[in-house]
Amino acid sequence: MTTSSSSPGLRGRTLRSFLLLGAQKVVSVVVTAAGGIALARLLTPEVFGLYAILIFVITLGVRFSELGLGAALIQRRDLDLATGLSAAFTATFALALVLGAAIMVAAPLVARWPGVSSEVTAPVRWLALLLVLSSLRMPAMVLLERRLAYLPLTIAETADTVTFNVVAIAAAVAGAGLWSFVLGALAARAANLAVLWTATRWRPTLRWNRGALAPVLKFGVLFQGSVLIGVAGDAVVPIFVTAWSGVAAVGYLNWAATLAFLPLQVVSIAGRVLFPALSSLQAEPARFAEATQRALNRVTTILYPAASLLFAGADPVVRLVFGEAWLPAVPAVRCFCLSAIIGGTSTIFVHALYSLGRADIVFRLNLASAVLLWAITLVLVPWLGFVGFAVASVSLACAGVSYTALSVRRLAPVRVLPAVRVPLAASLGSAAVLTALVGLWVHDLPSLLIAVGVSAGAYVVFAGFIGGAAWRVEFMADWRTVLQG
Numbered sequence: 142m143t144t145s146s147s148s149p150g151l152r153g154r155t156l157r158s159f160l161l162l163g164a165q166k167v168v169s170v171v172v173t174a175a176g177g178i179a180l181a182r183l184l185t186p187e188v189f190g191l192y193a194i195l196i197f198v199i200t201l202g203v204r205f206s207e208l209g210l211g212a213a214l215i216q217r218r219d220l221d222l223a224t225g226l227s228a229a230f231t232a233t234f235a236l237a238l239v240l241g242a243a244i245m246v247a248a249p250l251v252a253r254w255p256g257v258s259s260e261v262t263a264p265v266r267w268l269a270l271l272l273v274l275s276s277l278r279m280p281a282m283v284l285l286e287r288r289l290a291y292l293p294l295t296i297a298e299t300a301d302t303v304t305f306n307v308v309a310i311a312a313a314v315a316g317a318g319l320w321s322f323v324l325g326a327l328a329a330r331a332a333n334l335a336v337l338w339t340a341t342r343w344r345p346t347l348r349w350n351r352g353a354l355a356p357v358l359k360f361g362v363l364f365q366g367s368v369l370i371g372v373a374g375d376a377v378v379p380i381f382v383t384a385w386s387g388v389a390a391v392g393y394l395n396w397a398a399t400l401a402f403l404p405l406q407v408v409s410i411a412g413r414v415l416f417p418a419l420s421s422l423q424a425e426p427a428r429f430a431e432a433t434q435r436a437l438n439r440v441t442t443i444l445y446p447a448a449s450l451l452f453a454g455a456d457p458v459v460r461l462v463f464g465e466a467w468l469p470a471v472p473a474v475r476c477f478c479l480s481a482i483i484g485g486t487s488t489i490f491v492h493a494l495y496s497l498g499r500a501d502i503v504f505r506l507n508l509a510s511a512v513l514l515w516a517i518t519l520v521l522v523p524w525l526g527f528v529g530f531a532v533a534s535v536s537l538a539c540a541g542v543s544y545t546a547l548s549v550r551r552l553a554p555v556r557v558l559p560a561v562r563v564p565l566a567a568s569l570g571s572a573a574v575l576t577a578l579v580g581l582w583v584h585d586l587p588s589l590l591i592a593v594g595v596s597a598g599a600y601v602v603f604a605g606f607i608g609g610a611a612w613r614v615e616f617m618a619d620w621r622t623v624l625q626g
Contacts, residue, residue, distance in 0.1 A: 179310050179313070180321070185389075186467070194254070194379040194391060198244065234273075248265040254383065300332040300336050382518070402481055407443045419433065461585065562607075567600050570599060
């Protein structure tokens with residue numbers, strides 16, 4: 142997937158890591174989808190909205206505490222990992238404790254926001270524990286990702302997903318309401334941490350070393366600054382959309398994004414593998430470009446059809462699977478599907494830029510995107526309602542993919558259009574097939590499942606026809622590389 146045939150070792154390890162993570166994500170998507178259906182029928186849009194607001198606050202704290210040090214240790218292969226990892230953990234853990242305590246103290250302020258009730262104070266305080274739990278897993282993740290050892294990571298993430306959904310659904314059935322999400326999140330992170338600690342046999346070591354942190358701080362601050370700016374852009378939902386359209390509107394948006402962004406799991410997998418793999422090729426532009434093109438093709442081969450079919454079948458999927466209560470979110474689901482297609486493509490380029498050490502380019506992009514997201518949302522939400530935020534996200538995704546693609550091309554000879562031609566054309570054809578079937582025939586759940594299956598089959602046929610023999614041979618070569626390992 143990521144290197145030329147002259148590097149079968151790295152290519153094979155990368156492909157096997159990708160497929161291993163892919164298998165985990167299939168399980169994760171199935172569990173998440175099943176859990177999402179159950180929770181959507183057990184809980185109201187208002188509860189989803191409240192949890193979206195609370196988890197935004199916690200996510201902001203987690204991102205602040207991470208400092209990007211873990212990513213920097215993965216990217217910088219020339220550093221002494223033993224010394225740097227202890228110093229990075231000490232800094233991250235200390236900051237997590239401070240920020241977690243600050244969130245607990247400030248919890249009543251969240252309850253005072255328009256549309257938010259006082260019942261969120263205690264849940265916010267308990268969710269603040271996620272900051273500490275997240276800092277404790279960072280060293281183990283760095284150790285595993287640096288050597289592309291993804292089996293323990295997949296087990297940990299599967300435990301996380303299954304635990305969250307089992308606990309949340311059980312609590313929701315018992316009538317716990319908002320606490321269903323809180324209990325699920327805490328139990329899931331604890332399960333994740335237990336697996337990682339068992340796999341690496343790593344234990345906390347507090348050791349402050351300012352000199353060991355210095356080489357990674359520049360990249361780490363820019364890396365994490367980009368993440369924080371992205372979070373700041375998304376803050377327009379809990380801050381402005383809540384005040385203008387209400388908590389239920391936030392619930393619809395959060396739920397729509399969760400559903401529409403399920404295909405982005407493949408991008409998440411690719412990013413986990415590509416960052417360390419491409420980092421090892423950063424000094425070889427030609428091989429780096431070939432690796433990026435191959436990764437872009439393989440990722441979009443899965444991402445494009447999944448998001449396109451969900452776009453085409455959004456109305457019957459929501460109505461027949463999740464229930465009539467969620468139909469107002471259908472336009473947002475369709476907008477977020479477009480964002481997944483365009484933004485997912487851009488994310489591959491972002492990982493390439495990070496692998497080249499160009500966190501500064503991503504930082505500038507995220508800064509501009511956050512400002513524009515706020516500006517466009519402030520204009521569109523009063524006009525279109527909460528769907529205005531989804532429209533704004535599509536607009537920025539289009540600008541983002543152009544900027545990142547051009548930035549990567551200036552650094553390495555990456556050819557973008559040949560890499561995405563086959564999956565893009567085949568996805569458009571399969572989406573057209575599903576659109577026709579929805580309009581002419583789909584009327585219940587069995588007919589919807591059959592229509593989706595026919596459309597997915599159409600995608601395979603279109604891709605084989607458009608790509609030709611050369612495209613099929615490349616895929617078979619990848620499988621042989623995997624099996625030889």
